[in-house]
Amino acid sequence: MKSIMRISRIGFCLIMIIMPLMAISQVNIKIHIDNQADSVYYLYKYRGSKTAMFDTAYCTNGSAKFVSKHSYPEGIYVVTNENRIPLTEILIGKDQKFSLNIKDLNDLNTATVKGAKETEIYYKLIAKLNSTELNISALESETEYYPDNVRKIDSLKNDLAQFEESLKIKKKDAFINLVINSVKQHGMEDYWDDFQLDDKRILTYPLIDNKLATYFDNLPINAEIINAEIDKLIAKTGDCVETRDYLIWYFYRKYYSPNYMNLDDIYIHLVDEYFLKLEMENVSESIVNLMAERANYLENLKLGAKLPEIGSLYSIESQYIAVIFFDKTCQKCAQEGRILEEIRTRHPEMTIYPVEIHSGIKENILSLYDIQTTPMIYLLDSKKKIIAKRIKAGQVEQCLNMD
Secondary structure, eight states, X not given: OHHHHHHHHHHHHHHHHHHHHHHHOSEEEEEEETTOOSEEEEEEEEETTEEEEEEEEEEBTTEEXXXXXXXXXXXXXXXXXXXXXXXXXXXXXXXXXXXXXXXXXXOGGGEEEESOHHHHHHHHHHHHHHHHHHHHHHHHTTTTTOTXXXXXXXXXXXXXXXXXXXXXXXXXXXXXXXXXXXXXXXXXXXXXXXXXXXXXXXXXXXXXHHHHHHHHHTSOSOHHHHHHHHHHHHHTTTTOHHHXXXXXXXXXXXXXXXXXXXXXXXXXXXXXXXXXXXXXXXXXXXXXXXXXXXXXXXXXXXXXXXXXOOTTGXXXXXXXXXXXXXXXXXXXXXXXXXXXXXXXXXXXXXXXXXXEOOTTSOHHHHHHTTOSSSOEEEEEETTSBEEEESOOHHHHHHHHHHO
8 A cells, every 4th residue: 555655656746747847848849851951940930021030949960849938929930041041931820849841842742740730731732822823824824825724724723712721720710721811812802801911910921011012012003092092901900909000010111202203192191190190019209200290291292382492492483493402422413413414405494403412401401302312303393383203313304295
C-alpha cells in the first residue's frame, strides 16, 4: 500500500512538473525545407504589403523550430533565409503546433503539413491558384488565334471557384475561410462583396493593398466619386478600428499628392470627415492640426481658384502666367525653366513668373502654395485663376493648346 502511495506521489509530482512545461509552449512550429544550408530562418509578419521581422529560428539541414510561450497572431507570414530572401509564405491559424515539410519551393504540391488543417489547406489553395493563373495566362496569350480559349478560360475559373468552396471548413471564424473569400474574383460592381473588411486579420497579407490599388486606380478621375467610394469602404469595416484606420491612412498616403491635379478634394475630405472626427491611434492633436491647416490651404488652391498673391504677381497683365517656384541649386528647376522659356517663344501670350525658394523664405509661403518639392509650376489665366498645377513644364503647352 505504501509503495502504491509512493508511486502515486511520484506520478502526481511528475504531472505537476510536466503540466507547466506543456503550458509554457503555445507555439511549436517545425519547418523543414529541402536543400537549405545551415543558417537562420526569419519569420516576417505582414501588415498589408509591408513586413516586419517577428521571430527567428536556427536552421540545421533545412530544419528549424519556432517556439514561443505566447500564441502568434493569426495571419500569413513569410519565412526567409539568413539573407532575407523569401522562401515560402505560411498561414498560421489557431493550431500553432504543427510541422511543415517542403521538398521543392517551386512546387507547393510538395508541401506536407501535419497538425494544422488550415495551414494544409492554404498550401493546396495557393498551389491551385498558381497553376490556374499560369494556364489562364497561356490561354489568354493565344486567344486571338484560338477563340475557343475564352470558353476554356471560363471553365478554369469555374473550376477554381468550386475548388475554393470545397476547401472551406465548418470551424467558426476559421482564418482560412477568410482567405478563401478574399481571393475570389469579382467585377467592379461586386468587387468587395466577399472581402471581410470588418475582420482585422484581413490586414495580415498583402492582398488588401493590391485590391485597393486595382479598384481605385480604375475609378473615374473624379474626387466626388472617389470620396463616395472611400466612405462606402470605410463603412464596411464596422466596429473593426484596426482596418478602419488602415484604410484611412492608405487613402491619406495615396491622395496626399495625387497624380491628377483635380483630386485635392479627397485629401480635404479625409481630414474633415475622419482625422478631425475620429480618435485614431498614434494621431496627436498637433498632427491633426497640421493636417487641417494644409486642408485649409488646399481649399484656396483648387482649380479655378485665384492663386494667393505673391510679390507683384497681381500687377502682371498677361493672358497666361506660368508661376514656377524654384531653388537655384536645383538642376531639375533649371531644366524646367529652360523648357518654359522655349514654350514662351512659341506662346508670347504667356508670361513666366519665377519665385525663388531658399533657406530664408518664410515657412508659411511653402504652406500657402503647398510646395512639397521644387520645381512647382502653376498655370494661371489672365485673372490669376488656376488652370493647372503640379505639372511639368512640358505639360504647360498642352494646357495652353487645350484652353
